Amino acid sequence: MEKDARIALFQQWFSDNIPHNKALGLKVIGASRGFASMQLEWREELVGNPETGVLAGGPLTAMLDGCCGMSVATMLKAPEPFATLDLRIDYVRPAEPGKPVIAEAECYRITRSVAFTRAFAHHGDAKDPIAAAAGTFMLGTKGKPTRPPLEDKP
């Protein structure tokens, strides 16, 4: 599948169809096997400290959770539902006011029951992160898969 078409599909499954991701305005900018990347635009409602304009931790947590989850979905041979088991976030430096935040997640190991991911959030230079995350996901949970089957697997 073409890169743009794949990104459009993941945008639909992981942002447009997930109300909180849609409310944050998460934009999928990359999707390939084991990798997911999203962008979050700065906006006033997401600010923690109105005097500095620095984003609260919450939007970054939600974005990193969503991005790690999407990296898991890119690894699944057949779609199945999964859920976050745990998520650790290190806030290494403040996000800069007004700047979009990019998250890049990698699913580096997947077993029958558990998927292991890590991610960084940054302003364009992955070597200068704002936050780092490690998340694990439980596979085969209740409900329906977030992503429908694909003829051409990602």
Next chain:
Amino acid sequence: MSALLSRLAEARKEGNVARLAEAIPYARWMQIAPENGTGELLTRMRFHPELIGNTFLPAIHGGTLGAMLEMAAIFHLLWETETETVPKIVNITVDYLRSARPVDVIACAKVTKQGRRMVNVFAEAWQEDRSRPVATANAHFLVKSDADAPPSL
């Protein structure tokens, strides 16, 4: 953050902790606010459809649970400890125990260890039944002013 600390002083004078959330745009947007009506400091995230992360179950987005546990820890530190600066979060680990249904989420926090510069806080979130938590978290906060520290707010 002087605005939040002056809001804290006003809130203390009135005995109304809910005032704290008014100074934080993200808390207002998420409808996360502290309450102390029962004599215990709790933080409530009011359910609204934008919190949904899974439309099939349906369930609340895990990221929003992490966010509200973090806010619960901050409100606890501001209200229950003698803090002179706004606590700055260093890291948080969230454990997801059950899927959260589309109703309000309530959290409480407690200090596990208070150091001179660093505080370790535990927070727990539940819905209708407090004995069935939906998520728990451990977080570290810097509580001494440090220009290089990452901000929580």
